[in-house]
Amino acid sequence: MEYAIQVEGLSKHFDNYIAVDNISFSVPRNQIFGFLGPNGSGKSTTIRMLCGVLAPTKGSVRVLDKEVHTNMDYIRQNIGYMSQKFSLYEDLSVEKNLDFYAGIYGLNKSARDARKQELLQMAKLEGKEKRLAGQLSGGWKQRLALGCAMIHRPQLMILDEPTAGVDPLSRREFWAIIRELAGQGTSFLITTHYMDEAESCDLVGFIYNGRMIGEVVSPQQLLVQEQVKGIEDVFVRYVNRMNGDGEGTGEEENNEQSL
Secondary structure (H helix, E strand, O other), X not given: OOEEEEEEEEEEEEOOEEEEEEEEEEEEOOOXXXXXXXXXXXXXXXXXXXXXXXXXXXXXXXXXXXXXXXXXXXXXXXXXEEEOOOOOOOOOEHHHHHHHHHHHOOOOHHHHHHHHHHHHHHOOOOOOOOOEHHHOOHHHHHHHHHHXXXXXXXXXXXXXXXXXXXXXXXXXXXXXXXXXXXXXXXXXXXEOOOHHHHOOOOEEEEEEOOEEEEEEEOHHHHXXXXXXXXXXXXXXXXXXXXXXXXXXXXXXXXXXXXX
16 A cells, blocks of 8 residues: 555653654545644644654654655645745736745646646636735635645645635635545645544554554544544543543533534
8 A cells, every 4th residue: 555644653752842752553545634733742743753743752754655855845845835824925816826835846837827728727717817815715725835836746745734714615625626636646645623524535554742552543443443423522522532531421412622
């Protein structure tokens, strides 16, 4: 099996603080992986190590079958990153934002023009090419940000809470684009606090206090295993077990832990 991400015994220490504590997981290619956990759990630190921004204290990180820190040029050319605060230039048009990011990745004019048309169509931004990015609604901005992050045809996309603050209809449309791209061969790692989005992933994994809890499996498999109604209930049960609070009382909805 070919993997988009392979993490083995990965840890990151900041002086005496352990942000990520000996985690291991693998994500096959062409899958949408939901990386779930509360704020401060270690998600962002892990993502930074996957992107090569941070060096691990120990352990190994392989992305697209390459060791990250010895293949940084390859990693940069083959992954894309997008967050809730992805840096669009609001005083530039939709088209000029795409041009700018095409230039960063060294696309020549013919490749840039062809790719722009593909992305405008993908994001349903045709007819909005001349509109300033700052004039777009939150949902349209996120579509443009996704297009900019994918201008260089990355094999792996890392999306860090990409739909936070976006209205439900725009979130649904954004996820339809993600599913279409995954079907075309792009792998995804996505963090989200929306449980309907988590249940739309092919695979999910949980991190809490820097440690992975449970296995990376499908959301449907988790719900059957735990005999609960939603992914948040699964997470609460996992946390209760880690904290020595037993299997849970069936009143997970009253627990203050949330994703």
